[in-house]
Amino acid sequence: STMYAGGALGKGPEHYDIVSKGMSDMGYFTATWTPGRFPLTDVLSLAAWVDGKDVATEIGNAMYERVLKKEFPGVKMIELNGCIQAFMWTKKPVKTLEDVKGLKIRSPGGHQTNYIKALGAEPIFMPLGDVYMGMETGTIDGIVTCPPLIISFKLYEVAKHAVVSTFGCVSEGVIMNAESWKKIPDDLKPTVDAVCHNPFKTTGGLTRDVYKKMVTEITDKKVQLYNLPEKEADRWYEKFQDVTRKWVEELEAKGLKAKEVVKMYNEECEKRGVKVAAFPKEWR
Template identity: 35%
Template sequence: MKKFLIVLFFCFLLLFSIGSQIAFSAIELRISSWMPAKSVDTAIAEYWTKKVEERTGGKVRFTIYTASSLGAMKDHYDMAIKGIADITFHTLSNNPGRHPLSEVLHLPFIIPSSEVGGKVLTQLYREFPEIRAEFDEVKVLGLGTIDTWNFHSLKKPINKMEDLKGLKVRVPGGIASEAVKALGAVPIGLPVPELYMALQKGVIDGTVMGWEGIASFKLYEILKHYTEVGGFTTLTQGLFMNKASFNKLPPDVQKIISEDLGLKWWEEEKGKLFHDKWAEEARVLVRKHGGNIYSLPPDEKKRWVDAILPIREMWVKTMESKGYSSARKILNRALELSAKYSK
């Protein structure tokens, strides 16, 4: 009888242990980025997932996939829609024209930093239902911009607008192509992962890119001249979640990832803590590898701005022709917000 009771007791303990594990098992979520393992997006993912795990008391656990291991760069928005990943980092320029009103911040000389860009884009998302409608297929956890882009070249320094004449410059496509063309260069559309080899083979003469990209893709190993133009352009990006995956989460977890550490965190912290900080660190890295950094003087920058300003009006007219009657209002509001948050 005593043996039976001992066996019964241990069976009870085993069942209790298994039951406890089932009751308190964490929700497993997959988060994907097309960027390399050593990149600002991965650093953000590691920081953000750790914060979510802490705030939820271990209710949620993440597996981070990098370097397009779950899907190609251009597919990351659709991956969130289809649930290939529960959450994805997606850069909107990877699908030009898919989120046309949100691309207003791609227009040249509007956004001076990632910190300002995150605040402006998030506020536009809150204010304009037309922008919210562009993301109907997913749950938006965060919106922002990367660091602002500059001109970087292999052989020829770019100190004035005339230095761009005829240069083959890699662009992500869309608005940036028109801006580069207006300055006299030849825009070449090329995915970022192909950029290093294209520079190495002399297929292109240079690129427009943020400092964080120079570091992430090790372009400091091959580029020699870096021209800071002061907010030439930027790229909008977001953290997007599959709707079914989001709806399965407990309400308290939903609030943490979509509000406390969602839109609010992306608006107020992400750009400042990561993109702008990485830009500073990339400058140091470039100098260590013998790169020459040059900043346009104010009078020369004004020439660039004047040459590019007509592109804003062109964007408005294009959007209006496609039925987006609020395009001008959105542009004007973006300019107002940028000025406000830049003070």
Template identity: 30%
Template sequence: MLMKTLAAGTAALALAGPAAAETLKLAHWVPPQHTLTASTVEPLVNGVSEATGGELTIDVYPGGELGAGPLEQYVRVVQGVADIVWGLQGYTSSQFPRTMIAELPGVVTEDRPGYEAIWDAIDAGFLMEEYPQTRPLALWTSEPNIFIMKDHEIRSPADVEGLKIRVSGAVAGDIIEALGGIPVQMPAGEMYNALDTGLIDGIVTGASAVGDFRLDEVANSYTLNAPLGRITFYLVMNQGVYDGLPAEMQAAIDANSGRVLSESAETGWYAANDRVLESIAATGDNAIVELTDEEAAAFAELTLPVTDAVVAELGADDILAAMQGE
């Protein structure tokens, strides 16, 4: 009887064969030519497919195909509209106040990558409560923010006073207010028209956005080296969907996400930054202001206290220390 039972079990396993193929949906809201594709999406998609012999594939839905409106990205993955989504913490700042410490001036420096700062804070036991029902696949920061202006040259904090400046989230908004400007929060896809029509006077974001959103067509002045912080990004997966995958597929996702994917993403943002700065300099018809150390210090006197105030308000000295490798 025992032998018959074992034989039946073996036959059932044979009929079941290997784990069934799975397809995941990855949604984002920018066009396929955006920096996101080569730096983040393709390494994940190709790496997972290769690791599973094509048994786990990821279909990509760019440009808001699974739902317009970048502010709703996190909701989409939680509700199962998509299995994986990309977004900016700043678009729903109240959900990610501790992660967004990495956006503050002086927290991430040139000698320590932003993705390392965020993952070190996670490994120290912080931040995960800000990502309920999801599994972060990549967390990283942009290159340093710059001023991207139309018909205004920014050389001192006084030049910012009274100007309407687009920001991506609450942190950047606090910085602009500290400089005497008027922060206007809007998704990146709206920046072009807002700058073109005069709804805003300028933008604070990384230079990579100039290429990704064709801002060079409407901006004509760029100010570099002001301590304006950075932008944070996430790529997250529905935790329930991850838990439902076979172990070998989970392992493939793990091997192609986390710090390794975050590093690829951040490296891509920096590479785009370098290309854009070279391009806008080559045109010869843009004002490019590279602040001296002394000029940058005048901005720092106003922006660095914002960092101190936000960290103090959150009671997050331990998170700041973790992000700075202390």
């Protein structure tokens, strides 16, 4: 087999089509990078306290089986997941909504862009590889992302403060070309499913235990993590819930049963001890 790393076959938003059209047998794709194409799948990127990719994949796979498979005709879904919770990482301390107002914050896209706007900050789009320089020069004041990327890009050197919060992240997964899947012998297909259905659990990568170690590694780099007091956190998450209400209203106007899907997502999260901060209180 041949592996094409990163963007060797095309840019991130093209990865789904690269596989579905047969340029590659299997590949990782990010649904959030093609806005409007997988509208309900963005439920997986709502702000929730998901602290391990193994858990995110359990939730994503469950949602795929319950309702999201309708958005992925013609491909074999190997696994579907939301990402682990993203914090807000900044050059200067942030402790209140008032501190956030006017800051330029790099966004991964999707719901996170609207969360950043809702807090009164300005979402900025730039490649992750440019964030270090952007923060160093003051082009941006911070970034919303998950701890693993802070380590991978050494952003702990320029972002010395973080608000322990959840901005959710992106919806993503692994798909296989339908024809390529058919070529696998039927007696081997269950093995592929068993090994790949939750690759993070299979490999032990980015599990809840690994995540905790990463957070410790970051604090060892002298990054100050700030936990919002309950009343202040409620101010932030009420705004996130408003984003959910608006998003659902827009999708319902297009005939999609978005509210029902958000309720399903909350159920799957609660089964695994995960709280969805962006879930409107009145929908419980």
